[in-house]
Amino acid sequence: MALERIAGKTANELDERYGSANFVKRSARKIFPDHWSFMLGEIALYSFIILLLTGVFLTLWFKPSSGIVVYDGSYVPLKGLEMSEAYASTLEISFDVRGGLLIRQIHHWAALIFVAAMVVHMARVFFTGAFRKPREANWIIGVILLTLSFIEGLAGYSLPDDLLSGTGLRITQGVLLSLPVIGTYATYFLFGGQFPGEDIIPRLFTVHVLLIPGIFLALITVHLMLVWYQKHTQYPLPGRTEKNAVGYPFFPVYTAKAGGFFFITFGVTTLLSAFVAINQVWLFGPYNPGEISAGSQPDWYMGFLEGALRLFPNWETHLFGFTIPWNVIGPALIIPGLMFTPLALYPFIERWVTGDNEEHHVLDRPRNAPTRTGLGVLAISTWLILLGVGANDVLAYTFNLSINAITWTFRIGIFVIPPLAYVVTKRICLGLQRRDRELVLHGRETGRIVRLPHGEMIEVHEPISDAKKWELTQHHVQAPHEVGPTTDANGVPRRRLLASKIRARVSRFYFEDRVEPPTPAEVHELESSGHH
């Protein structure tokens, strides 16, 4: 066939020049383990590509300028109004550029999906322990990508210079101002003088279309190269070990799946954008620092910061003529710091607690790491509470409740619910592990009750398959780390005793409650006694 001949000839020409045949062959045959949850990272990737494509389209018409013009476009209610060129050009894209509104909507929806996919992907990586050695670097890169995406989103939705975006920028200015000592300098530096000034829009534009996307491209490339080089993890199933990778070849299986899935993601995002309006800036009007509309809400991924601001008590300290505004530093800097530092360091914290220096390519089932799973749910519940209180005004309005009562409920809730969520999750995990143990030892309940000749009623249990037994017993359960002798052989107190004691304590917190999987001897004993 002509096509095959051309492909073969091209491959030959390339190989003669770059010696590429070997590389292509090896890459095409590379095996990737498969599971639906590995698709989450892919959704983040495809949304990023959609963002790049639609973003390029928008830059052709968007004018990153605060210069004042009188609106003369086709949206009648705003005709004759003074506004920035940025806002006017956003209206132009929405109403006067063919397909402009759809592309704007796709760009905004893709941004929301991008961050959501990233968060869910991160949760998958966390709950299955995919961040363990050797993938710590990819975890850190992930945390940087997530943090950058917040800044990228904020810069993006500030560009249209409408009333909502200006309100977000005003909060950003307040946060910068709250920084002790450097606050005023930092604000003047970012805004080029008084708020809002004329510099911020062009600066945000550069950050949004050049700086952060460039960093994203570089980091995502490294992220994917690491997945390729270190190989993908796999779920525990018979035949999968720490030393192999069981799955399908990259070519043709993954190239076909990934290509198809990209178009599905693009299609769904486009449908959503065609039917569900988002960020209708023409309804908000141009930005004016003296105005704000009721129910102003940031994009969802910034909601937790908004919530932290609304949740925090109105604390301020006055010292030597200076004001330290804890009511802004706390929610805007300390709370995110307390959330993201442990998040970034988690692989190293867990490694220190477990003392586990082995490589892990087989994933954990979340129930088999009850403390980690509990901590993950604790973190998610804290974050959801912040997200919820970020909408306290909307909740108050919708349910006709007092906004103060709502805020106080969340204030108490943030101390009560996350620890409770931790305990309940851990108990559920331990319960599930006990059920797995039962399944291996006594088989599945069939629901069939029989009466024995001597009158006893029993439920018949059916043994589970050997493959299932393997899956339920393959994991290793860690015992808490012991402090050991406090002195060495000569009676001299051991070095680094305190560190060892702390580690033993944390390790007890992690592993004191545990359910051991049945040992082969236990299974064998039950089998030979014929008990099911």
Ligand code: HEM
């Ligand atoms: C721009 C955003 C991101 C993109 C495009 C992306 C893309 C991907 C893709 C396609 C994979 C392979 C498939 C999969 O396991 O889902 C992957 C794996 C991985 N990602 Fe991400 N990711 C992003 C953000 C993150 C974040 C926020 C984290 C965590 C903080 C993270 C940590 C990891 C780790 C540790 C792996 C290896 C997982 C394994 O082998 O099981 N990534 N990423």
